[in-house]
Amino acid sequence: MYRLVLFALAALAAIAIVLSLTGSGMPNAVEILASFAVLAVVISAVDAAAQRILRLPWRLESSLVTALILLFVLQPSLTVAGLAGNALAGAVASLSKYLIAWRGRHILNPAAFGAAVVTIFGLGSFSSWWVGTPVLSVAVAVLGLAVLWRTEKVRIVLVFLLVAVGVSVVRQAVQLQAAGLAFELADAVLFSLAQSPFLFLGAFMLSEPLTLPPRRWQQFSVAALVGILAGWPIAIGGLFTLGQERALLIGNLLAFAFALRGSVRLVLEKRRFVTPTAQELTFRTRGRLRFLPGQYLELDVPHRHPDARGTRREFSFVSAPADLPTLRIAYKDGDQKHPSSYKRALAAAQPGAVLAVTGTWGDFVLPRGGAPALMVAAGIGVTPFVSQLRQMQSLGVQRDVVLIYVASEAAELAFRDELEATGVRAIVFTRDEPTSLAPNWTWAQGVRLDAAGLERVVPDIAARNAFISGPPRLIADLAPALQKARSLTTDAFAGY
Structure with a gap:
């Protein structure tokens, strides 16, 4: 910026x-x-x-x-x-x-x-x-x-x-x-x-x-x-x-x-691949941090000779507020031929590294009340939904939620175990069939999801508050169906 x-x-x-x-x-x-x-x-x-x-x-x-x-x-x-x-x-x-x-x-x-x-x-x-x-x-x-x-x-x-x-x-x-x-x-x-x-x-x-x-x-x-x-x-x-x-x-x-917000220091504790092409970073917070499930943070990673995109990026929270002082984020990593200087610096950070959160923002949050919700995620765009569903689970909140999860293949379904543990009803779009799906998870076949396909698998979309997190192209493809929802909130991203 x-x-x-x-x-x-x-x-x-x-x-x-x-x-x-x-x-x-x-x-x-x-x-x-x-x-x-x-x-x-x-x-x-x-x-x-x-x-x-x-x-x-x-x-x-x-x-x-x-x-x-x-x-x-x-x-x-x-x-x-x-x-x-x-x-x-x-x-x-x-x-x-x-x-x-x-x-x-x-x-x-x-x-x-x-x-x-x-x-x-x-x-x-x-x-x-x-x-x-x-x-x-x-x-x-x-x-x-x-x-x-x-x-x-x-x-x-x-x-x-x-x-x-x-x-x-x-x-x-x-x-x-x-x-x-x-x-x-x-x-x-x-x-x-x-x-x-x-x-x-x-x-x-x-x-x-x-x-x-x-x-x-x-x-x-x-x-x-x-x-x-x-x-x-x-x-x-x-x-x-x-x-x-x-x-x-x-x-x-x-x-x-x-x-009343200020910068918060994060100490990197560990990193792991959650899919062949996506990494999760786990931090411990130094200082007071407040956020709502679905919001995002801005992470500053200083490094020498940054490219034109600078030293700050935004990441949705994977962890729930109830998990603090542990904090988790995730990002796409392994399929980029020419990563930005920021991504290279982030990949080089070792456990013990101290980074700064310069703020938390966002309105990608579930409305109050118990209105049914539709969550549509593409790839690593599932992260804000993990935070929301984990927070609901920790508080014992019951809500009618349908998760549509789109990924290139079954191996790219990040945080599957955590999502299944929340009890959410999910419909998965992947080329290959995932093994050992939970009873309330369904494989819809195929990686392509369009407006007609969304209406077919979620016929009551007009009764739901819709949330979609993923690349702008997916949001545009689903717009005709999503406009029929009670409300629509989007979280578009284009990578780092």
Whole structure:
């Protein structure tokens, strides 16, 4: 994600520099370049020093992303005072990641905090949000959408934009009416979108995963709060307002209150192959970890020379919350000719290695109540269902559940013993017939499962809440049948 955001912000900066040369009202190109150079050097130096002291891996992408965001928030300058203020904002932003943190995880958006400090206290620079201009609005929208689409935050930022624009339009109407001036709805909406920093704030700052709460409804709540405060900035003592970056900081505090989460260390105890091509890792947790069955964690595996996909990946929990402090994850391993640098580093980790969980997220959880459920899993996508069924078993919860398990062959049915022990009714799709199936397990024959086949083996699908975990292609193939379910929750993955 950092590299994608970095490329998008760098492209936006390049566009801004080109536009500044055309006399379009942008800051001077030299001011932009000088301010970025100061921000990049200061932030990278502070990050490198802090991470060396704390024995953390240095992530240059993260430093440059913070520098580029601050470049668009702060006023570019060539004066000594202005550049010093920008440098101070960068240093404060970087330090906030380590000093304003909870159990190793920063609470506030670093760029927003750095900009707010120098602006409120008048320390040489100030937040001008010069990115909020019509000539950049299309570029911000296109590049921001690319980031949001990849990080699956489109709906969250859309909620923010709807609230922020709506509140801003109401504010304009009230102010124009008080001044005795005419109000035009179309002009007010256009002004809110093209001549404000809402697009940039939402796409590149609000969407930061590290400062969002874990559940979708919580994320929507944060987005709405930031939208209200950004759309109608509240004056504080006549000195400053709670607008833009300060609105985001208040949203960060709400997110922190929702989650109170922090990084948790995991000590690798053992690894084993659960199928010829899938491994399970067993850890013991250091620190408090909370999750719901069906959620996922983000695991950081630092290593030298990471490829473009970075050092973090997401894994569904195999273990149930009742199993803590033992924690298990699983991943596909043995059938990839060119594994990522992350997978190679994870495969090289030996018992005793300490890794970090940077957070838990997800809404792939069973609804409350006893409504019948349909679980559809492909290969290693069965992991969240193992967690859910094991938790139900440990709590003695009875529920009408049907598990559809698709695998290339019988040997690839991971965690079969554990699943059979839960008593779940299962229908298996494999090329070859599994041996010694439990009485409530059925072999449906064939590895291909489509919508018609799903309706044939689960005729009461309309009465069930459906959950599907697997590759996007399978989800698309089953969509016509799954749309008939009472509800549908998906967990798509594309490998590591």
